Amino acid sequence: MAHDGAEQWLLELAQAHRLSPAQRQIVQRMLGMFPDVAFLSTIEIAERTGVSQPTVTRLATALGFAGFPEFRAALRDAVLAGIPNQRGHHRQDAGLAAIDQERANLESLKRVVAGDPMDRAVRLLAGPGPLGVVGLRASAALACYFGYFARRVLPAVSVCTDAGGIDDAVLQLSQQGAGALLAFAMPRYPAGTVAAVRLARTLGLATVVIADTALVPFAVDADVLLVAPVGTGLVFDSHAAVVTLAISLLDAIAKTDPHRTQQRLEAHEALVDRWVHHD
Structure with missing residues (x-):
């Protein structure tokens, strides 16, 4: 599927930053929400992942973005670009990664x-x-x-x-x-x-x-x-x-x-x- 590469992008981005266990859990839940997650608000992501809105905002900054809007823009770019999976197969399970x-x-x-x-x-x-x-x-x-x-x-x-x-x-x-x-x-x-x-x-x-x-x-x-x-x-x-x-x-x-x-x-x-x- 076209958004497999975007999922991989988010997974590798999370691995490259020091996230708390709660933030990692949000990322894992977001991986199951593609491609819709790239077009949701902080409130909608918070509701679907079972966390507070500020927690979603803090995740964006923990991933190296100035705020959630910048993070969502990058997420949308990844989804819309259909970034190919560098490993040549469908989205990796988090355990395999x-x-x-x-x-x-x-x-x-x-x-x-x-x-x-x-x-x-x-x-x-x-x-x-x-x-x-x-x-x-x-x-x-x-x-x-x-x-x-x-x-x-x-x-x-x-x-x-x-x-x-x-x-x-x-x-x-x-x-x-x-x-x-x-x-x-x-x-x-x-x-x-x-x-x-x-x-x-x-x-x-x-x-x-x-x-x-x-x-x-x-x-x-x-x-x-x-x-x-x-x-x-x-x-x-x-x-x-x-x-x-x-x-x-x-x-x-x-x-x-x-x-x-x-x-x-x-x-x-x-x-x-x-x-x-x-x-």
Whole structure:
């Protein structure tokens, strides 16, 4: 259909900007309203998508337009021009587009994993003291995932995902002789995470931060900043590249002491029969 290219245009436009989950949901609903959506008012779009009129207006500015009239004009141009689908088939499902974006995100990790910042991060995190890992809100699952596997190869790993106790956790790490703190900081960046990183540096800990862009406003607070883009094509961010970077980092840390790593993995393997299910 002629408006397939316009749908693709809107989808790619949304992926190119940082939208809130609510704004992404509006875009997804708009994708099912072509071609009529290009000729509707803010009130009509708001009614059909179940949001307020100001929310629709804010979406237009979030997409880089001066206001809704400019956004609607661009939308109409896309519909009327019948922009061809660059991939040669009907409108992509949002999930398929998200997979394409994650492939690109993973490809970008090659430079990160092979770069000097990765080497510095490994040296800092592989030190002899306890390793602290923090992640709040959306980053909590990432911190827990890293910590779960890190405990199998490192002698002392402390994970904090509680904003209320994060200052105490960082202070305790310092008192226990930790040399570094690893922080996951995905959008929207929790103030508690930034405060914890700054406190860690004040206490003499090195800080390694994994974030979605090198342009985070707290980049100066990280001794090493590792960038793993997030997928933004769905209602909520997807973290395929972040997880891959995190496990690549842990793999490199484990290889700094192969003998210790092998011993600890064998000790863990001896316990597997205690918890794994057998038919």
